[in-house]
Amino acid sequence: MSIEQFKYSSIPAEAEKLRVEVRAFLQQELAEFPNIKRADSWIGFDAQFSRKLGQRGWVGMALPKQYGGSDASAFERYVVMEELLAAGAPVSAHWFSDRQSGPQILKFGTEKQKNFHLPAICRGEQYFCIGMSEPNSGSDLASIKSRAVLQGDKLIVNGQKVWTTNAHLAHYMIALVRTSEGEKRQQGLSQIIIDLSLPGITVRPIKDLVGGAHFNEVFLDNVELDADAIIGTEGEGWSQVTAELAMERSGPERFLSSMALLNSLIGIIGTKPDALQAKEIGRLTAKLITLRNMSLSVTQQLSEGKSPVWAASCVKAFGATFEQEIPELAQALCDISPTSLGGSEHAQVLAYLMQMAPSFSLRGGTREILRGIIARGLGEN
Amino acid sequence: MRDIFDSTIERFFLDMVSTEQVLHAEKEGWHEELWGSLDELGFTLAMAPESAGGAGANWTDLCGVARLTGSYSLPLPLLEAIFSNWLLSLCGLDPLTGALTFAAKSDLKLIEEKLTGVLQDVPWGRYAGHILAIVPEAEQNHLVVFTSEQIESVEQVNNVAGEARDTLVLAQVKPAFSTVLPAQFPANILQLGGAMIRSAQIAGALHKAMNISHEYAAERVQFGRPIGSFQAIQHQLAQMAEHVTASVISAEAAFSGSPDALDPLAVCAAKICTSEAAGVGASIAHAVHGAIGFTHEHPLHLLSRRLWSWRSEFGSETYWAKQLGEAVCKHGYQDFWPAVTAGHFDTFQKEIRE
Numbered sequence: 001m002s003i004e005q006f007k008y009s010s011i012p013a014e015a016e017k018l019r020v021e022v023r024a025f026l027q028q029e030l031a032e033f034p035n036i037k038r039a040d041s042w043i044g045f046d047a048q049f050s051r052k053l054g055q056r057g058w059v060g061m062a063l064p065k066q067y068g069g070s071d072a073s074a075f076e077r078y079v080v081m082e083e084l085l086a087a088g089a090p091v092s093a094h095w096f097s098d099r100q101s102g103p104q105i106l107k108f109g110t111e112k113q114k115n116f117h118l119p120a121i122c123r124g125e126q127y128f129c130i131g132m133s134e135p136n137s138g139s140d141l142a143s144i145k146s147r148a149v150l151q152g153d154k155l156i157v158n159g160q161k162v163w164t165t166n167a168h169l170a171h172y173m174i175a176l177v178r179t180s181e182g183e184k185r186q187q188g189l190s191q192i193i194i195d196l197s198l199p200g201i202t203v204r205p206i207k208d209l210v211g212g213a214h215f216n217e218v219f220l221d222n223v224e225l226d227a228d229a230i231i232g233t234e235g236e237g238w239s240q241v242t243a244e245l246a247m248e249r250s251g252p253e254r255f256l257s258s259m260a261l262l263n264s265l266i267g268i269i270g271t272k273p274d275a276l277q278a279k280e281i282g283r284l285t286a287k288l289i290t291l292r293n294m295s296l297s298v299t300q301q302l303s304e305g306k307s308p309v310w311a312a313s314c315v316k317a318f319g320a321t322f323e324q325e326i327p328e329l330a331q332a333l334c335d336i337s338p339t340s341l342g343g344s345e346h347a348q349v350l351a352y353l354m355q356m357a358p359s360f361s362l363r364g365g366t367r368e369i370l371r372g373i374i375a376r377g378l379g380e381n
Numbered sequence: 382m383r384d385i386f387d388s389t390i391e392r393f394f395l396d397m398v399s400t401e402q403v404l405h406a407e408k409e410g411w412h413e414e415l416w417g418s419l420d421e422l423g424f425t426l427a428m429a430p431e432s433a434g435g436a437g438a439n440w441t442d443l444c445g446v447a448r449l450t451g452s453y454s455l456p457l458p459l460l461e462a463i464f465s466n467w468l469l470s471l472c473g474l475d476p477l478t479g480a481l482t483f484a485a486k487s488d489l490k491l492i493e494e495k496l497t498g499v500l501q502d503v504p505w506g507r508y509a510g511h512i513l514a515i516v517p518e519a520e521q522n523h524l525v526v527f528t529s530e531q532i533e534s535v536e537q538v539n540n541v542a543g544e545a546r547d548t549l550v551l552a553q554v555k556p557a558f559s560t561v562l563p564a565q566f567p568a569n570i571l572q573l574g575g576a577m578i579r580s581a582q583i584a585g586a587l588h589k590a591m592n593i594s595h596e597y598a599a600e601r602v603q604f605g606r607p608i609g610s611f612q613a614i615q616h617q618l619a620q621m622a623e624h625v626t627a628s629v630i631s632a633e634a635a636f637s638g639s640p641d642a643l644d645p646l647a648v649c650a651a652k653i654c655t656s657e658a659a660g661v662g663a664s665i666a667h668a669v670h671g672a673i674g675f676t677h678e679h680p681l682h683l684l685s686r687r688l689w690s691w692r693s694e695f696g697s698e699t700y701w702a703k704q705l706g707e708a709v710c711k712h713g714y715q716d717f718w719p720a721v722t723a724g725h726f727d728t729f730q731k732e733i734r735e
């Protein structure tokens with residue numbers, strides 16, 4: 001039963017101990033960090049900050065010690081992640097390596113790949129981006145056209161990726177490309193590691209509607225990789241990506257993106273809310289508590305080595321609705337116009353997250369795609 | 382212990398609590414034979430200590446049972462009785478057998494050692510042999526127990542599902558039992574307990590409603606294919622699944638507190654999330670079922686009428702959300718996240734206690 005996958009799991013006391021330390025660190029590091037910056041949530045990029053986290057063992061912490069990690073439990077990692085997100089720390093530099101590229105390399109990579117990438121990831125020095133989407137392949141990921149062809153001992157890559165967050169700042173991309181033809185479209189895909197400093201790669205930032213430039217177009221023109229750039233098995237890219245998505249879709253970043261605004265809203269409402277304000281703040285609080293419990297339950301499943309794709313989709317779909325509701329409610333509950341210049345910090349945070357909100361149910365898989373996965377999963381009971 | 386409880390009660394419900402039985406109980410009001418069997422199985426004493434003939438279970442062991450009473454529309458106050466006996470035991474009183482319930486809403490006044498007042502929304506009140514209530518007093522709260530003979534008059538009230546939710550009038554009664562409510566329990570412990578129970582029952586009923594909707598969508602053919610192959614239907618079912626998941630997890634969290642107290646924040650979060658889900662879920666289940674689901678003959682209404690009732694009982698979504706929101710705002714945003722992770726808002730806990 002799909003629903004029965006969800007078992008209530010709380011954070012073990014051992015992992016909970018870390019929280020004090022992380023909070024103290026963040027209080028000091030981010031003492032002067034304004035709320036409008038915190039509103040960036042996990043797209044705020046600061047390599048120096050990531051390295052500091054690395055020094056503390058808080059990047060790639062669940063990876064084995066032998067590769068530079070801390071052998072931390074999934075829950076210890078969860079505590080660190082959620083504290084970083086709740087504080088609005090600039091974690092984007094290492095976020096993708098920590099969340100998915102590192103674990104993916106650990107799970108499917110060769111010893112050489114592990115030794116080369118994982119220690120640098122754990123130091124907070126090596127950053128990855130995720131090359132899945134292409135101009136004609138968004139939701140329909142299996143239709144991608146970028147290809148890698150073996151020529152002698154080289155793998156030659158051609159094609160184009162788009163919406164690649166951080167491609168302009170990251171060192172490596174894990175790209176999904178076609179390496180052979182199979183009977184089904186899902187066959188013949190592979191995951192490869194691309195060093196973004198190689199010749200033949202052009203990265204062009206794309207400005208988003210708020211004015212930021214976080215995602216990019218990436219052109220791959222006869223890029224020459226060593227044949228061992230493939231992660232895992234040639235042709236098994238689809239099932240590997242599916243497993244990766246369970247990690248990508250269930251974490252606390254799938255419901256904490258509007259935290260800066262929720263905090264700001266509580267502050268603006270003050271200690272004497274009217275009935276409507278009290279009701280909506282209470283409702284959001286209850287949702288947040290429950291989403292966190294849902295996400296922790298998926299963390300438990302991940303830590304047992306399962307691949308809870310269905311459950312992760314539930315967390316992300318429900319979480320995105322919550323994150324998107326916050327700007328709507330903030331706008332409705334207080335008579336404060338959002339501003340892009342001037343106005344209070346609250347007005348600016350409201351403006352920023354209101355404009356960011358549409359992306360919450362697009363990035364990482366759209367609401368419609370997630371709901372398709374959820375509905376089909378009900379049939380697999 | 383949980384697995385045994387779950388499987389025992391589910392087997393019992395499968396045998397004994399059919400659609401016909403539930404409808405029969407709705408018409409007759411009370412199913413004495415069913416209650417007798419549950420009493421015999423010892424389920425009403427599940428949380429009473431072993432020394433008192435109980436099973437010494439904790440709330441986590443019973444969340445599955447509570448969810449199942451929801452999915453099978455059990456037309457009896459089983460959880461009310463389990464809760465009452467748990468509370469009686471922790472108050473140093475002996476557990477009770479027979480139909481047992483509690484009144485979360487009351488305005489009892491103590492005049493010359495006798496109690497006068499009205500108990501409202503009492504689940505199965507007119508059929509209960511014993512009824513628990515709280516008398517709040519300045520120094521300490523009291524737990525009192527009345528017997529059915531002590532009730533002066535009954536105003537019969539039914540919820541949308543035909544379940545008795547009566548108003549009971551008391552005139553100068555000396556309760557059958559009375560004791561000081563231990564300090565770990567807030568004055569609204571009965572409401573909190575009721576909210577916890579209903580949240581799990583809603584989760585159970587919603588889960589069942591989702592399963593039958595999904596099955597129906599796979600069977601019903603229109604335009605030459607099962608309606609479940611239409612994306613509009615799939616997405617409604619998926620949205621329902623998101624809410625069912627949230628309901629199940631929040632109810633499980635509410636039941637996972639300590640063995641001798643309730644966790645007000647977890648209970649409050651559960652009642653808010655499940656009460657919202659009840660409306661969304663009932664509406665989707667009906668949409669998917671089409672006209673057949675709108676008939677008396679189809680069993681969907683057993684679930685939807687209970688969802689429409691239970692979401693308002695022991696505090697609606699709005700009731701709890703307002704209390705929680707006030708506490709959150711009183712704390713201010715600096716305390717917000719720390720309180721969420723600690724599972725504890727001081728002022729919320731304190732006000733619940735007052």
Ligand SMILES: Cc1cc2nc3c(=O)[nH]c(=O)nc-3n(C[C@H](O)[C@H](O)[C@H](O)COP(=O)(O)OP(=O)(O)OC[C@H]3O[C@@H](n4cnc5c(N)ncnc54)[C@H](O)[C@@H]3O)c2cc1C
Nearest residue numbers: 130131132133138139163164165359362363364365366368
């Ligand atoms: C801020 C941001 C960051 C991103 N970062 C990355 C990244 O780092 N790496 C990366 O690879 N990608 C990234 N993406 C891309 C993201 O994964 C895609 O946007 C997403 O998969 C949807 O693809 P699309 O935008 O092409 O929309 P489309 O697939 O064209 O969809 C448009 C609409 O049609 C709906 N639709 C499509 N197919 C169906 C269907 N079968 N049934 C019902 N509805 C359907 C969609 O739900 C959507 O509503 C990012 C996107 C955003 C917005």
